[in-house]
Amino acid sequence: MQKPTPFVLKNVVIIDGTGAAPIGSGSVVVEGDRIKEVLPGAPGRIPAQAAVLDGRGQTLLPGLIDAHVHVASSEANPMEQQRRNYPSIQVINTVKVLEETLMQGFTSVRDCGGADPGFRVAQEQGLIRGPRLSVSGRFISQTGGHGDFRLPTEIYDPRELPAGMAGGVYDGVDAVRKAAREQLRSGVDFVKVMAGGGCMSPADEIDTSQYSLDELRAVVWEAEAAGKYVAAHCYSDRSIINSVKSGIRTIEHGNLLTQAGALAIKEAQAYLVPTIVTYEVMPEMGHKLGVPANNLRKMIQARDHGLEALSIAYRSGCKIGSGSDCLGPMHVFKGRELEIQAKVMGPMNAIVAATKTNAEIIGQADDLGTIEAGKLADLILVDGDPLKDIGLIQNFHEKITVIVQGGCFYKNLLA
Numbered sequence: 341m342q343k344p345t346p347f348v349l350k351n352v353v354i355i356d357g358t359g360a361a362p363i364g365s366g367s368v369v370v371e372g373d374r375i376k377e378v379l380p381g382a383p384g385r386i387p388a389q390a391a392v393l394d395g396r397g398q399t400l401l402p403g404l405i406d407a408h409v410h411v412a413s414s415e416a417n418p419m420e421q422q423r424r425n426y427p428s429i430q431v432i433n434t435v436k437v438l439e440e441t442l443m444q445g446f447t448s449v450r451d452c453g454g455a456d457p458g459f460r461v462a463q464e465q466g467l468i469r470g471p472r473l474s475v476s477g478r479f480i481s482q483t484g485g486h487g488d489f490r491l492p493t494e495i496y497d498p499r500e501l502p503a504g505m506a507g508g509v510y511d512g513v514d515a516v517r518k519a520a521r522e523q524l525r526s527g528v529d530f531v532k533v534m535a536g537g538g539c540m541s542p543a544d545e546i547d548t549s550q551y552s553l554d555e556l557r558a559v560v561w562e563a564e565a566a567g568k569y570v571a572a573h574c575y576s577d578r579s580i581i582n583s584v585k586s587g588i589r590t591i592e593h594g595n596l597l598t599q600a601g602a603l604a605i606k607e608a609q610a611y612l613v614p615t616i617v618t619y620e621v622m623p624e625m626g627h628k629l630g631v632p633a634n635n636l637r638k639m640i641q642a643r644d645h646g647l648e649a650l651s652i653a654y655r656s657g658c659k660i661g662s663g664s665d666c667l668g669p670m671h672v673f674k675g676r677e678l679e680i681q682a683k684v685m686g687p688m689n690a691i692v693a694a695t696k697t698n699a700e701i702i703g704q705a706d707d708l709g710t711i712e713a714g715k716l717a718d719l720i721l722v723d724g725d726p727l728k729d730i731g732l733i734q735n736f737h738e739k740i741t742v743i744v745q746g747g748c749f750y751k752n753l754l755a
């Protein structure tokens with residue numbers, strides 16, 4: 341396991357993630373795994389043995405957080421991935437995705453279905469390199485719902501999937517209650533439920549709602565009883581309203597929402613986690629990657645309303661996080677979500693969504709999401725001004741020059 345190095349980074353513009361104006365030429369002091377000081381100007385005291393780095397011309401940001409990923413997605417088409425790969429292969433592929441995610445500047449992620457809590461434990465123990473993880477384990481879907489991967493023509497009973505894009509199909513209050521309890525027993529951080537139709541499932545339409553209020557409420561009851569919360573996959577107002585009525589805390593995607601859906605989210609003090617990038621990238625690449633036409637058709641339908649939905653939610657005053665939901669070889673485009681959100685919210689708010697707000701969503705606001713004394717030293721240095729060009733974040737190979745997680749360097753082009 342890598343050990344933290346005490347260091348001072350000076351001469352950097354600091355965007356601290358709170359939404360405050362950047363500090364022009366500041367310094368941060370890191371000791372152990374935490375930020376010791378954040379200073380406008382030069383550092384006063386340099387801790388013993390601290391490395392001093394000069395980041396002139398570059399901008400320091402909190403480590404990015406992606407609040408909607410599927411690290412266990414290794415192929416563009418989740419249905420075929422599950423058919424063709426052994427659980428062991430799925431795990432090996434997930435480890436690769438986790439390493440790559442950290443190297444894209446994402447020091448924490450929330451996995452919204454698939455990864456079991458063992459990946460979180462492996463990362464904490466230093467067995468693997470990757471972002472800090474908050475996981476939902478297997479997603480919970482109704483028959484014919486977004487997590488039911490059977491084609492309309494297939495008549496076998498669905499099986500719980502052990503790895504990869506792992507989920508299960510459960511109907512009725514008792515069954516969903518037990519499914520939620522099983523996931524909670526295994527140590528998940530939250531529960532993921534499919535409350536509406538999805539693009540990558542073979543037998544539903546995206547404007548539908550899924551599960552009854554009674555079923556959704558049973559899942560929320562169990563999650564809250566265990567001190568956890570529920571995230572719901574939703575596009576339509578109907579699925580959003582059902583979800584917030586049931587006490588669901590985070591609404592994932594929301595591409596078809598109108599004013600009514602936005603107000604429901606706002607009144608419930610729930611969070612919207614847009615994932616617009618996946619709907620842009622999948623129609624560009626999906627055909628070549630073997631994604632069926634039916635799924636691409638739904639992706640395009642969701643894409644065409646994504647930006648409009650975000651702007652309605654933003655104008656309505658919803659709390660907005662930031663997710664990517666990119667699948668398989670498209671994981672590399674996570675950072676493009678900030679560019680897309682910036683078109684509606686401006687670059688500073690897109691950064692806040694992917695740092696401070698996402699830290700709140702994962703329940704880690706005391707430790708992550710902003711550059712403040714006492715917080716964990718999860719930091720990235722960007723060569724240039726992301727407020728002028730937010731695309732620098734997507735160009736991570738060249739433009740993210742330093743990646744620090746818990747005071748440990750995983751990339752350092754300054755040295």
Ligand SMILES: [Zn+2]
Pocket residue numbers: 408409410452665
């Ligand atoms: Zn997803």
